[in-house]
Amino acid sequence: MKNQAYRMALLYDFYGDMLTDRQKEFYDLYYNEDLSLAEIAENYGITRQGVRDVIVRAEAVLTELEDKTGIIRRFHKMQEQFAQIADALDGICQLNEDRYQDDALEGLCAQIRSVLSDLKQE
Template identity: 35%
Template sequence: MEKFVRQTLLFDFYGELLTEHQQRIYEDVVCNDMSCSEVAAEQGVSRQGIHDLVKRCNRQLEEYEEKLHLVQKFLDIQNKVRLIREEALRASDEKRMPDVQGILRISDEILEEL
C-alpha cells in the first residue's frame, strides 16, 4: 500500500487518539501536503521539531494499528465485499437477476459506507 494512503487511513482511524496539537500538525503535513518548513513557520517552531513530531505520530499510529488492527480489518471487509460483488456478477442469469441486483445494491451500499 502506498505510504500516503496508509498514513491517511491510520490517521482516519486513530487520529482522535493524538493530542489536538499533534492532530493539527500531522494533518497539515500528511493530509494537506504542507512542508515541515511551512508548518514550522506557521506554528513558530523549528522545522526539525515538526519533522520529529510527525515521525512520533507515525510511530504512535502504527503502534495503535499493531494492537487493534482496525485498518487491516477495514481493508479485509472492503476486499470481501468486492469479492461478493464479483461473484454475484459471475453468477447472474435471467432467473437470478433480481437477487443479483439486490446483492449488488447491498454490496455497493456497504462499500460506500466504508
C-alpha cells in the same frame, strides 16, 4: 513514497481522533497540505526539530494503534471480499440471463447487489 503517503493518510483517517490537537494540526499540515517541516516551524515559532518530533510521535501513535487493532488490515480484506462477492454475483446473474431467465433469481441478484452496495458505503 506515494505508498507511504497513502498509508499515512489511511492511518490518519482511521485513528486521527486519537491524536492531540497539536499532533493533528502538524500532521495535517505536513501530509495533507504538503508544508515542509521548516514552513510549519516558521508559522508556529518553533524549531524544525520540534515539528518533526510532534509528527514522529503522531506517526508512532497511529502505527501502534493499527498494530494493536488491525482495523485497516481488516478493512482492506473486506474490500477484497466485497469484490469477490460482486464477481460471483455477476456470474450468477449472467448464468441466469443465459440459461434460465428466472425472474425470482433475478430479483434475488438485485437484492444481494443492493445489500452489497450498502455494506460498501458503511
